[in-house]
Amino acid sequence: MTDPALSESLTDARERLAAALRTASRPDDDARLLAVSKTKPAAMIREAWQLGQREFGENYVQEALDKQAELADLSDIVWHFIGPLQSNKSRTVAEHFAWIHSVDRERLARRLDAQRPASLPPLNVCLQVNISDETSKSGVTLAELPALADAVHALPNLRLRGLMAIPAPGVDPREQRRPFARLREALESLRTRHPEAPLDTLSMGMSDDMEAAVMEGATLVRLGTAIFGARQRP
Ligand SMILES: *Cc1c(COP(=O)(O)O)cnc(C)c1O
DSSP, X not given: OOOHHHXXXXXXXXXXXXXXXXXXXXXXXXXXXXXXXXXXXXXXXHHHHHTTOOEEEEOOHHHHHHHHHHTTTOTTOEEEEOSOOOGGGHHHHHHHOSEEEEEOSHHHHHHXXXXXXXXXXXXXXXXXXXXXXXXXXXXXXXXXXXXXHHHHHTOTTEEEEEEEOOOOOOSSHHHHHHHHHHHHHHHHHHHHHOTTXXXXXXXXXXXXXXXXXXXXXXXXXXXXXXXXXXOOOO
């Protein structure tokens, strides 16, 4: 049984994305929704799956493992790890996810590469860039990005797919676009540096700023609240 509220909010989110792509004069399949399901029960993920959503983002390792076990029958679900990751928990992500968006240091990348099971395809990696908040601890700086990209690109069990950022919240839409533009430019430079890497992903835009992100070329928008409703603390 599908919850009418979830069905409506997912439809609204799809329409928002479609409208943003039209406004940006981009093809309608140029960006997709990542449903951020942290703190939400497995039953809600199953409902979203029944409504056609396939890609889900989780932030907490143990919570994600529990939900993955409950949803093991959904064989085509694609799990993305999007939260900060302590190195001592890297194995779980290497073994249980298709994507990670939060690689911000070489040591973590090396562990993920070493721990990725040979039976699985390479782990898709976005490097998290600290684009607007110099005081934040998460994310590599733009200055350090080329060296980290070189290191990740050389690791055989990782696929360097693109960049992720969580800019400081901006109120005015023009102001919101600025950090997203910087992330797009950073991806363009990496493409020139590594023309053979599959650098096709700009993971940017959340419930409050997805339109600005799509204007600047987001290919994966990470929506939590807009799809699943407000979160309680876990
Ligand atoms: C929680 C989270 C989101 C979703 O945020 P909403 O504002 O609820 O859409 C997106 N990206 C990351 C990295 C998150 O941690």
